[in-house]
Amino acid sequence: MDGLSPIDGWALLAILAKAAGYAAALVAMGGPLFVAVFRSAPGDVLRVARQLAVGAAILGLAVLALRFGIRSARISGMGFEGAVDPMMLGLVWDSPLGTAALWRGAGELLILAVLIEGTIGLTASLLGALLVAVSYTLVGHSLGDPRWLLAVLVGVHLLAGAFWIGALAPLHRAAGLTGGTVLLHRFGIIASGTVAVLILAGLTFAWLMIGSFGGLFGTAYGWTLIAKIIVVTGLLGLAANNKLRLVPALASGDPTASTNLRRSIRMEIIAVALILLATATLTSITTPPVNL
Amino acid sequence: MKQIILALAAILATAAAALAHSKAEDTTPAKEATVETVEVIELRFDDPMRVTAISLTGPDGEMEITRETGLDPVTEFRAMPPEDMPGGAYTVDWRGLSSDGHPMQGSFDFTVAD
Ligand SMILES: [Cu+2]
Numbered sequence: 001m002d003g004l005s006p007i008d009g010w011a012l013l014a015i016l017a018k019a020a021g022y023a024a025a026l027v028a029m030g031g032p033l034f035v036a037v038f039r040s041a042p043g044d045v046l047r048v049a050r051q052l053a054v055g056a057a058i059l060g061l062a063v064l065a066l067r068f069g070i071r072s073a074r075i076s077g078m079g080f081e082g083a084v085d086p087m088m089l090g091l092v093w094d095s096p097l098g099t100a101a102l103w104r105g106a107g108e109l110l111i112l113a114v115l116i117e118g119t120i121g122l123t124a125s126l127l128g129a130l131l132v133a134v135s136y137t138l139v140g141h142s143l144g145d146p147r148w149l150l151a152v153l154v155g156v157h158l159l160a161g162a163f164w165i166g167a168l169a170p171l172h173r174a175a176g177l178t179g180g181t182v183l184l185h186r187f188g189i190i191a192s193g194t195v196a197v198l199i200l201a202g203l204t205f206a207w208l209m210i211g212s213f214g215g216l217f218g219t220a221y222g223w224t225l226i227a228k229i230i231v232v233t234g235l236l237g238l239a240a241n242n243k244l245r246l247v248p249a250l251a252s253g254d255p256t257a258s259t260n261l262r263r264s265i266r267m268e269i270i271a272v273a274l275i276l277l278a279t280a281t282l283t284s285i286t287t288p289p290v291n292l
Numbered sequence: 293m294k295q296i297i298l299a300l301a302a303i304l305a306t307a308a309a310a311l312a313h314s315k316a317e318d319t320t321p322a323k324e325a326t327v328e329t330v331e332v333i334e335l336r337f338d339d340p341m342r343v344t345a346i347s348l349t350g351p352d353g354e355m356e357i358t359r360e361t362g363l364d365p366v367t368e369f370r371a372m373p374p375e376d377m378p379g380g381a382y383t384v385d386w387r388g389l390s391s392d393g394h395p396m397q398g399s400f401d402f403t404v405a406d
Pocket of ligand 1: 140141312313314390392394
């Protein structure tokens with residue numbers, strides 16, 4: 001197939017680590033966004049959002065360090081010896097990943113401030129979320145042409161995705177609380193706007209990478225993107241069902257609604273994991289058709 | 293929609309050369325070529341590539357090659373093959389960092405005629 005790199009153990013490890021890095025970054029960014037938008041949410045729910053963001057930010061920092069080793073191993077062709085080779089690590093540091101790591105690392109550290117209740121802590125953590133989003137515009141295919149449009153699309157796509165993904169665990173908690181319905185209902189309204197932005201930015205970026213229908217169906221990048229879109233469609237179906245059926249059922253006092261909604265949110269989390277794996281594959285071992 | 297995106301693209305495209313997912317355009321010796329002698333091993337890229345590792349495998353196993361290009365990103369990479377190359381099949385394997393930061397690798401084969 002066109003545009004597929006050789007896949008070895010290190011490439012697979014790179015995909016897994018990158019997907020874990022995406023998950024950590026999105027959940028870490030999503031925490032401050034959730035707290036900012038839903039400041040009046042039940043204390044229990046806000047605590048879940050804060051603690052999860054901090055855990056994710058710390059995991060993100062660890063994954064970032066791990067990814068340097070994996071990339072060194074890949075470019076050296078020397079396996080584990082290459083992963084700890086100072087010269088190879090230096091070359092990775094000099095590459096766009098080094099610049100991105102500075103922004104992402106600083107952002108993930110700032111996100112820790114979400115634990116400090118009040119405006120200062122929240123502002124610092126929101127700034128952190130922005131830095132993490134910017135870090136992803138400094139590396140990979142958003143560096144192609146047209147540079148600024150691609151960077152803006154990636155940044156917006158990530159912030160909108162983080163708002164959704166970071167909210168899943170807090171909403172799962174809210175679905176089990178008696179006073180959680182108001183929050184779930186409000187989330188549904190806001191998310192229908194942010195999800196539209198998320199999808200529009202993603203599709204525009206994809207179209208700029210692919211350039212033609214031939215590129216979609218004839219290349220590894222195109223097929224991986226199709227797989228991603230299929231899972232995204234399933235995720236949208238779950239989300240629509242939650243908003244239109246399960247949340248209203250919960251509000252009307254249906255006794256099974258809470259269990260159903262919580263199970264549906266857990267399925268959303270699984271779908272997100274698959275989407276992040278597909279995205280990591282897309283950005284690790286396939287070449288965008290416009291670059292072929 | 294398409295026109296709007298194209299217009300945005302045109303407005304937002306910067307004058308500075310963008311970093312891209314560089315790739316190998318062609319090589320010396322050419323891919324799958326049969327040659328009498330090998331003076332030099334060359335890789336040409338469409339965007340600067342930092343070649344981090346390169347090896348030559350001949351009929352008797354891996355052979356020593358001398359890099360002429362250092363570790364800087366280049367669009368043209370050169371290395372000198374060994375003096376003595378017996379007839380047979382050869383493979384060049386290389387790895388590098390694309391200018392967008394992506395690790396890249398590739399290989400090509402050629403044959404030295406007896
Ligand atoms: Cu690339």
